[in-house]
Amino acid sequence: MPAFVIQNLCRGCGVCTQVCAYRAISVQAQLAAVDPLRCRDCEECIFTCPNGAISRLGMISKE
Ligand code: SF4
Numbered sequence: 001m002p003a004f005v006i007q008n009l010c011r012g013c014g015v016c017t018q019v020c021a022y023r024a025i026s027v028q029a030q031l032a033a034v035d036p037l038r039c040r041d042c043e044e045c046i047f048t049c050p051n052g053a054i055s056r057l058g059m060i061s062k063e
């Protein structure tokens with residue numbers, strides 16, 4: 001399952017775009033977005049985001 005951005009946690013810092021080896025993440029208007037067709041599920045961005053704003057579908061956290 002591809003990664004996705006939890007929009008209200010993203011601060012648009014762009015760190016995730018630099019760690020993604022597959023160039024699957026872009027930031028526009030202070031908001032990151034994952035291209036699910038490029039994402040290879042490496043999880044690098046999930047561990048790198050300083051705001052915990054990236055998760056994977058199927059990794060449902062407690063609300
Ligand atoms: S690293 Fe996190 S906070 Fe920064 S742009 Fe990416 S998703 Fe948003």
Ligand code: SF4
Nearest residue numbers: 020039040042043045
């Ligand atoms: S999980 Fe890996 S391939 Fe997918 S967007 Fe994050 S860094 Fe890129």
